[in-house]
Amino acid sequence: MADPTGRDLTDLLTPKHDRIDLRRLRRLVERELALYVERTPRSRELADRARKHMIGGVMSSWHGDWHLPHPLYVERAKDNRVWDVDGNEYIDFNLGDTPDMFGHAPDNEVTRSVSDFVRTSGSATLLPSEDAIVASEILSERFGLRYWYSALSASDANRFSIKIARMVTGRPRVLMFNLAYHGTVDETLHWTLEPGVIRRRFHADYAPGQDPATTTKIANWNDLDSVERALQDGDVALVLTEPALTNTGIVLPEPGFHKELRALCSRYGAYLLIDETHTLSEGPRGCTGAWGLEPDFWVAGKAIASGIPCAVYGFSEEIGDRLAALLSSDDPQGVGGMTGIGTTVAGNALSTHALRATLENLLTEEVYTEMRQSARRLVHGMREVIAKHEVPFSITAMGNRCDLRFLPHPARDAFDGALGIGVGGYFEFAHLRALNRGFLIIPYYNMFLCSPTTKPQDVDAWIECFDELVADLLRDPGGTR
Ligand SMILES: Cc1ncc(COP(=O)(O)O)c(C=O)c1O
Known part of the structure; x- marks a missing residue:
């Protein structure tokens, strides 16, 4: 083969x-x-x-x-x-x-509450609800990050996080671990067999237009030297990782790996994204809570709203403030319609209701x-x-x-x-x-x-x-x- x-x-x-x-x-x-x-x-x-x-x-x-x-x-x-x-x-x-x-x-509270919601309320109003406030408060308390946005898939949550990291750092590239999976995010559909040679996965070879050499770097899991080598050029906006790799079977981090990864990101000015889409299985606070991780971005989808299409991405106060400044400078007249982050159905009332109900009743x-x-x-x-x-x-x-x-x-x-x-x-x-x-x-x-x-x-x-x-x-x- x-x-x-x-x-x-x-x-x-x-x-x-x-x-x-x-x-x-x-x-x-x-x-x-x-x-x-x-x-x-x-x-x-x-x-x-x-x-x-x-x-x-x-x-x-x-x-x-x-x-x-x-x-x-x-x-x-x-x-x-x-x-x-x-x-x-x-x-x-x-x-x-x-x-x-x-x-x-x-037969649980989420199913009942979501069914009631579907019968009594519309979903796509393009307006926020109190459910969003409660959900963001819980997420902030659980995962330690100040600001939250919602998306409809973990792929999108990663995509939008990459966009924000690029916007606020002005850097072009992301760093990922070899063979890791973060959804259908073009920048991450890659792997490598030999250092420096990036290959596309999932037939992306047939889709011209994006050169991985300009968007992506790949380090090896449990190999901090390879992370440091990749960060040294100062062109990485965001390091994406799962707490443990899950998509090639579970591959656990070696002791000290996450602490040093955090330190390397801070030293070289790259943000750290922890993608817990699959590791919510660890506990109601994910591995971030259980292992004391300190990400700049945090992402989860899939189970976070009991299978109703929904994902969340959170980021630190510093990132949020820099983003808010950029968004307002794009829209000095305050006319709106200029933010360009997320999608119009992201954060819709139904998904957000399911998110809140799951956080309150099942992530326990x-x-x-x-x-x-x-x-x-x-x-x-x-x-x-x-x-x-x-x-x-x-x-x-x-x-x-x-x-x-x-x-x-x-x-x-x-x-x-x-x-x-x-x-x-x-x-x-x-x-x-x-x-x-x-x-x-x-x-x-x-x-x-x-x-x-x-x-x-x-x-x-x-x-x-x-x-x-x-x-x-x-x-x-x-x-x-
Ligand atoms: C770690 C991780 N992140 C993101 C995703 C993307 O999820 P979705 O396909 O729901 O966008 C997956 C999918 O399996 C995943 O395993």
Whole structure:
């Protein structure tokens, strides 16, 4: 397998282990693909119709990224369950890649309050509401930043933060960590295989117009020297990072990493953005609160408003004051319509209501205690299966989520993380086998996320399935299955 420039990516593919026959694994994948087609005739019919007006039969390209012969069309989702149009039921450990982390339409205060709101109030008035004031007060108290804006996706929140950082510093570039993901933000859709050579990800090569050499620098996770080298030229406006990398499986920071990262940003005049879109799983104050991080910008989307489209970005008093001065100098007559930040539907009343209700009712210690209990049961059970079969796999845990790695040690950097995902063999087999037995796992890596609606018996059902899955991997290559 090769990347778009023809470079061989063999080393990034599924790890080789003594007791597992990779050719047989290929056959197992084929078996599961055939079973999927057999189980989902109605989805297949819908896909044929859907492809007429949607590429791949989907409204969002991400819906088509499940490595399936045709998309799985959903009839409905409730709590931690999803039902497809063929009537198959799934226990959901994906939860939409975290937006529905608190459950699909769960029976809780947010669902009730948002339903009432939809019935009684309009959403798009282009005017603020008291909900926004309360939400900004809570966010400020939780995450330590003075000013807050809202967007409709974490991608946008990162995009708008980059814009503000550039405006107030007058610097052009952002610094990101290799293989990190911060949404569909052009400046960050990059990676590198060798120092100084930036490559585009997600087919961005086919979209001319933006030269990554002028917008982006890339450092290596847990490698502070590479951060310092990148900052030394003084052209970086913003360093974007997650507290722990999550999109190549969980890659934790080494002790002292964040403290020194903060210090380097201050020393070289770059702002630091902590993107907690995925690490809200750590607790109601994210990793920022739990680990005492000190960002200049803070971003979260997805679960922050219980899956209702909403994201937030906060920034320090100093940044806010510099921004306010710039905005008023752009609009000396005070005629309005000149700010150009965000979008007209950002901060709409419905999203903001859901944001406030989520902050008040779900981002609480009580709810997280429940979710962490399920996650602990899951981690314990999966580790027992791994030990029982003596397979060289491992589990990395974080709050209410964990990752399965097809390598025995925790990941040290993003490449190590990516290798542990097991793409090219284990990954495809594990995901298809799980899906065909009634479990949903995020299609990009091996995350298992627990919601307050995840019951102990759901966890136990998955552990049993995982046990069989691993046994299947190890079965005698001469066997018939
Ligand atoms: C860390 C991080 N930031 C931002 C995003 C973008 O989120 P969205 O696709 O909702 O814009 C993601 C998406 O997975 C993410 O993992």
